[in-house]
Amino acid sequence: MANITKKVSWSSRGDDSGLTGEGTPLLNGTEIPKPSRQLSGSGSVFRIGRFSTVDLEDDITSEEDPIRGRPKEIPHNEKLLSLKYESLDYDNIENQLFLEEERRMSHMGFRCLEISRWVICGLIGILTGLIACFIDIMVEKLAGCKYQVIKENIEKFTEVGGLSISLILWAVLNCAFVLVGGIMVAFFEPIAAGSGIPQIKCYLNGVKIPRVVRLKTLLVKVLGVICSVAGGLAVGKEGPMIHSGAVVAAGVSQGRSTSLKRDFKMFEYFRRDTEKRDFVSAGAAAGVSAAFGAPVGGVLFSLEEGASFWNQMLTWRIFFASMISTFTLNFFLSIYHGKPGDLSNPGLINFGRFESDSVAYYYYELPLFMCMGALGGLLGALFNALNYWLTIFRIRYVHRPCLQVMEALLVAAVTATVSFTMIYFSNDCQPLGPEHNEEYPLQLFCADGEYNSMATAFFNTPERSVRSLFHNQPGSYNPLTLGLFTLTYFFLACWTYGLAVSAGVFIPSLLIGAAWGRLCGILLASFTPTNPIWADPGKYALIGAAAQLGGIVRMTLSLTVIMVEATGNVTYGLPIMLVLMIAKIVGDYFEEGLYDIHIKLQSVPFLHWEAPATSHWLTAREVMSSPVTCFNRIEKVGTIVDVLSNTSTNHNGFPVVVQVLDSDEPAKLCGLILRSQLIVLLKHKVFVELARSRLSQRKLQLKDFRDAYPRFPPIQSIHVSQDERECMMDLTEFMNPTPYTVPQDTSLPRVFKLFRALGLRHLVVVDDENRVIGLVTRKDLARYHLGKHGLEELQLAQT
C-alpha cells in the first residue's frame, strides 16, 4: 500500500529527490515510519487526545507500543501528514543583500515595480480569458460534431431498428476522447488530474505542491479538460480554469519559462515565493472569473483560500485581473458567436438570465429553501462519503497509469450506455419549441414535432443541461425523468470525480442539484396547483443547484457571490446564502468537503484558519521540533555539505548561531538561512578563503539567487572538492538576521496565529537567553486537528 500511496499522490512523478524508483515500496502503512524529520520529543506520533491530562513526556511509549505492533491497524492516509510537501517562503528573506537593494531603490523604482505588477495582472487576465475562450470553443466544436454524428445515426436507426449500433458509436466516440485525455494525464502529468482546486487551495495556503504551476501541467490540463467534456463524462470545465489561471500567473509573473529555457529578462524582481504566491492568487481569481463570469467571486475565492496576505492594493490588482479575464472571454466569445459588442458571455457557464419579475421569491418560501439546503447538505455528504471510499479503493488498487486510463475508459463507456438506456426507455415526450434550437433535441420514438425530454438532460454538454433545467418552460420535464436523471447522474458524477482526467465537479454538482431542485418545484406546484408562486420550477432548480454544490464543496462566501454573479441577479443573494449555509452545516456534521477530503488523503500539511479551539494547553515547547541543526555564522563548508546531503533529515531552514568566545556559554541565535540559499552559495563557491585570494571576484548578488529560483539544484549535483571542504563560509550577509521567534511557553494558538498571519515557513523557538531550542514548521502545526474525540495528532510520514 505504501507504494500505492506514492503512485497516486499529486506529486508522484514530481518527486525531485528521485531517491526512490517507480516501484520501490516506501515506509508507510504497515510499518510505522521512522520519525526522521525534526520531531518533537513529546510523543509526536500518537494521538494525544486521550493523554491530555497526563504528562506527555513520560509513560507513553509503553502504552502505545501495542498499537504500533498491530500490523492489521493500517493507519488511514488521512491520519498521516506527509513530509514530502514543503512550505513556500512567503516571508521575505531580509538579508543584507535584500536590504541593500531595497535601500538603493528610489521612490520611482518602487512605483515602476507597482506598475509592472499591474501589467502582469492585466496579462494574467487576458491570457486566462483566452484560454477559457479556447476551451469553450474547442469543447463546443468537438461536442457539437459528436452529438451531430450520433444524432444522425440515432435518427437513422430509430426507424430501422438496431439502435445498439448507435449506442456503440456513442460509446466508442466517448471512449476515444477520454482515451486521449486519460493518456495525457496518467502518463505525462498526473498532477493535472481532477479539478486542480485542491492543489491550488494548498498552494495558496502556502504548501509547495511539486509541478503544480508548470507549463506542461497547463497544457495537459487544457487539452485534458477538452477531451473529458467532449468525451461526455459527467464533468465540468470550470474547475480546471482555476488551475489554468494559476499556472498562467506563475508563468507570466516570472518573465521566463524554465521548461522552455527562455528568459525574457523581465520581472526579475518577482522571482521569489512571496511575489509569486501573490500573483498565483490573482491567477486563480482570474480563473474563477472566467469560469463563472464572477470577478468578485473570484477575488473572494482567492481570499478565502489563502489570505495570509490580505492587502488592499493586492486585492485591487486581483480584482483587476479578474475583470480583465471575464472581459476578454466575453469579448472574444461574443465575436465568435457573431454578436460583437453584445458582451453576453461573461463566463464559461452561463446560467442564463433570471428576470426578477418572473422568478421573484417570497419571504415565506425561505423555510422551504432552507429545507432544500439541508437536503443538499445530506446528498453532498453522501456524495463525498462515496467518493472518499472510491478514492481509498483507487489508492489501493488503481494506481498504475494504464489501469487509470482503463478505468476512465470504463466510466466513459458506462456513461454512454447508461445515458442511452435512460433515453431509450424514457417516454417523456415534449413539444419542440423555439428554445431548443441550440441544443440537440432527439426525437427518437416521440411523435413528430416532439422530442425526448430525457435526452435534453443526457444528450448535451452539462452546461446546456443546467441551463435547460433553469429556464425551460414549466412542464418541459416530467417528475419521473428528473428523478431518474438525478439518481443516475449522481452516481456517475461521483464515480467520475477522481479519475485520471482533467475535470471539474462544479457543473455535475449543479446539474444534480438543478434536477432534484426542479423536481421539488414541480412537486410543490402539484400540491397547490392554483397558487402562482410555485409556477416556475426554474427558481427551485437554482436553489437545488446551490444546495447540492454547497453540500459537496462547502465553500461559503465566495460560492454565494459566484452563484449570484452567475445568475446576474442580486435578489437571490439571501436565499442562496441561507441555502449554502444550511448545506454546509448539515454536510459538515457528516463528512468534510470534497476538496478537503482529497487534501487530507494526500496528507498535505494544510493550515486552517485557526488553531484547534481546545489546544491552549499545548505550548511551543511541545509542538516544536528539536534538536535543531544550527550553523555557525562562519561555518566550515564540509559541515554544510554534510548536513545538506543528509537525506534522512532533509532540513530546509537552519538557524544561524553565534558562539561566544568564552565557549562554555551556549550559542545565541543570530539569523536563519535556507537550504536554497546555501545551495546557491555552494554553487558559486562563496568561501572566505577564495574571496581573500581572488580580490576581484564578483560579489554574489540577489540576481544569482533569483536566477536559480525556483528550481534550485539538489545538493548532489554540486561538486565540492576535498580542499574546498576545509574552507569556511561566512553566512552573515546572506542569512535573515531577524527571524521571527517565540518563547518556549507560547501557547499553540498564539504560535499558530503568528505563523499563519505572516505565512512563515520556519519559526524559531528560543529560551530567555535567546538560545535556539527548537524550530516550528508547518508540519508541527498542521499535525494537530480537532477530531471527533477532541484534539488529535497526525502521524508524520515520508511519503
Add this chain to the structure above:
Amino acid sequence: MANITKKVSWSSRGDDSGLTGEGTPLLNGTEIPKPSRQLSGSGSVFRIGRFSTVDLEDDITSEEDPIRGRPKEIPHNEKLLSLKYESLDYDNIENQLFLEEERRMSHMGFRCLEISRWVICGLIGILTGLIACFIDIMVEKLAGCKYQVIKENIEKFTEVGGLSISLILWAVLNCAFVLVGGIMVAFFEPIAAGSGIPQIKCYLNGVKIPRVVRLKTLLVKVLGVICSVAGGLAVGKEGPMIHSGAVVAAGVSQGRSTSLKRDFKMFEYFRRDTEKRDFVSAGAAAGVSAAFGAPVGGVLFSLEEGASFWNQMLTWRIFFASMISTFTLNFFLSIYHGKPGDLSNPGLINFGRFESDSVAYYYYELPLFMCMGALGGLLGALFNALNYWLTIFRIRYVHRPCLQVMEALLVAAVTATVSFTMIYFSNDCQPLGPEHNEEYPLQLFCADGEYNSMATAFFNTPERSVRSLFHNQPGSYNPLTLGLFTLTYFFLACWTYGLAVSAGVFIPSLLIGAAWGRLCGILLASFTPTNPIWADPGKYALIGAAAQLGGIVRMTLSLTVIMVEATGNVTYGLPIMLVLMIAKIVGDYFEEGLYDIHIKLQSVPFLHWEAPATSHWLTAREVMSSPVTCFNRIEKVGTIVDVLSNTSTNHNGFPVVVQVLDSDEPAKLCGLILRSQLIVLLKHKVFVELARSRLSQRKLQLKDFRDAYPRFPPIQSIHVSQDERECMMDLTEFMNPTPYTVPQDTSLPRVFKLFRALGLRHLVVVDDENRVIGLVTRKDLARYHLGKHGLEELQLAQT
C-alpha cells in the same frame, strides 16, 4: 489655535482624563509639544527625509532649533500625530488566568461560544436593519410633510405673487430641522458629526476613538441624520448607517450597556477588544448593507478598512449580519409601503432597476467611461481640496458649539435660498408623466400639465433626485438645468460636509456625478443624434455618479461591489471598476481621499497596509521609543502607583522583567502588562501581603477584568494608603508571559508587517540577550509616511 484643535477633534469632550477644562489652551501649534510620551531617542520630532544619510543620533537638535523658535511656522495639523488616541488591544492577553479558562473549557464550550457569536451577528443585523428602517420612514414622513406644505404655499403664491414668503417658509422649516440636529450634535455628542465613516475606519484600523461606539452617540447620530436630511441639507443618510451599525454591534456584543447601567450577564466572554472589534466590523458591514442593499459590498468594506483579522468564519458571520440587515430593512419597508412579500427595498438608497436591455453598454464606450472617470477624479480632488481648506478654517475659527450651530443654520438657509432661486429662474418645463407620482413636482410658472424640471432635482430628497437622474425619460432635463444644478450642488455639498450635523457624503457625491454624467450623455447624444446607443442618458448618469463618488471617497473594491449591488445588475461591473480605478488614480495625484483628509486632520495614528516603500533603511532601533518603563515581576505597589499616576508619560503597556539575583546582569524580559490590568489589580488590592494574611480571599478572576472593561477607572480614583504602598504585587499570573518581540536590527517594514498583521498594541524590542531596549507602539509606526519629498516623519503632539 491649540484650543481650537481640541474643540473640533472627534474626542473633544470624550477626553476621559478630564485634566483640562473646556477652555484651557493645550500645547499645540505655536509651542512645540514636549515629547512627553515614550519617544525615540533619535530625533523623533523632525522630518527625517533630509537626514537619511546622517547619523540620526547626533547634531540634529542644533540644526532644528531655529525652526522650533519660529512661531510663525505653525505646523499644520496633518503634520502632527496625536498622542491622545490609544490602540485597541487586539492581541489576546494570554496570561495564566486566560489560559486556565481556555484549558478548562470543553469542546462543547467553544461550540456554544461560536453559536453565540452567530446569534449576536443575527441581532446586529436585525437591529441595524430596524434602525435603517426607522430613519427611512422618519425622513420620508418629515420631508414629505415639509415639501407638501411648501408646495402648497408656493402654488398659492405663484398666482398671487409674493413668492418670497414661500422662500422664507422653506428656509425657516429647513433651519428648524437643522437647528435641532445641530444642537444635539454640537452640544451633546460632537463625535456624532459627519458621516462617521472616518471614525469607524480608525476603529477598525485599531485606534480607540473615544466615545465612538456609545449608545448616546447612536441616539444623536440617528436623530441628527433625520434632522439633517429633513432639513434639506445636501447630505445623505447612508454614511451614518455604517456608524450606527458599528455602535449597535459594540453594544449588543457586550451583553450590557454601561451608559444605562444594565448588565444582562450575557456574552461576558466577548468583553475584550479582540472580540469587540470583530463584532464592530460585522456591524459596519451590516450598516453598509442596509444603506445600499449591498451585503457583499458591506463585507468587503469591513475587510478593506480593517482586516488585520481576515478569517473565514468571521467573514462568513459578517456576511450573515449583512444579509440579515438588508433583509430586515427590506421586509419592514415592504410592509410599510403596503407591499409585503415584494422585497424591493433592499437598501436606503434604491438606484432603481437598470434593465440590461435598455442600458447595455458597448465595449467601444469604455474609453468614454474612462474619460468620465478622469473627470470624476479631477472634480473629486477639487471637492476634497476645497473641503480641506474649509476644515482648516473651521478648526481655526468655528470651534465653539454655538458657532457651529449657527454655521449649520446658515448653510440650511443658503441651501433653501439657492435652491429656490435656481427653481425660480429656471424655465425648463417638462410634461408631467405618470413616473412623478411619488415626487413633488412643482408647476410654478410652467403651463398646466407641465412641471419645473429644476425642481425635481432641488425640491426633493437627494435619494429621489438621484433616482430621477438615473431613470427619467431622455429629455426630462435640459443641459442648462443640469449644468447649473451640478455647479450649485457641488459647492453646497462641499460646504455642508464637516458641519456639526450627522450627515453622509455618499448621496451628494452620487447626485453631483449623476447630474454631470447625464449632462455628458445628453451632449453625446446631441453630437450623433441618429445613433441609438447614446439614447439613454441614465447610463451616463450612473457612470458619472460612480466617477464622482470614487473621486471623493477613493474606495476601491468595496465601492465597485456596492455600486454593482445597488444597481442590481452585474453587467456594469467592468465599467464601474474602470471608472473607479481611473478616478482614484487621477484623484490621488492631486489630493487624498476625503476620509483620509479628515483622519489626518485629526492627527489619528492610522496604520496603512504597508510600511512606506522606501523605509527599509530604518530599523526597530530607530523607530522604537526608549527608555522603557519596566516593572519587576514582583513590584512594589508604590512604584506602580507612581508610574501610573505620572500624567506626563501616561504609558499603557509595561514590559515585565526579571532581575537575576546576581545584580550586575541586566534584567530580562519575561512578560508584558497593561495599564488597565494594573488598575484592576490595584482596585482589588491583589497584594502579596494581603494574600498571605487573608487566606480565604477570593482569587482574582478574568471576570473582574471583564467587568471593568471597557471603562477602566483612572488611577486617580483608586485610593492606595501609605501602608499599602509598601506592599508588593506579584504580576506573574496576570502579565502576558509571551509578548511578541523583535530584535533591534529588524527593518521597519518587517516590524510594520508583524504589528499590522497581528493588530498589536505594544511590540517589545529586545537585544540578543533578551533584554528590553525599546517599545514600538502604533505612533512609532504611523509617524512615518511617504510624502512628496520622500519619507517624512510626523510630529507627536499631546492634543
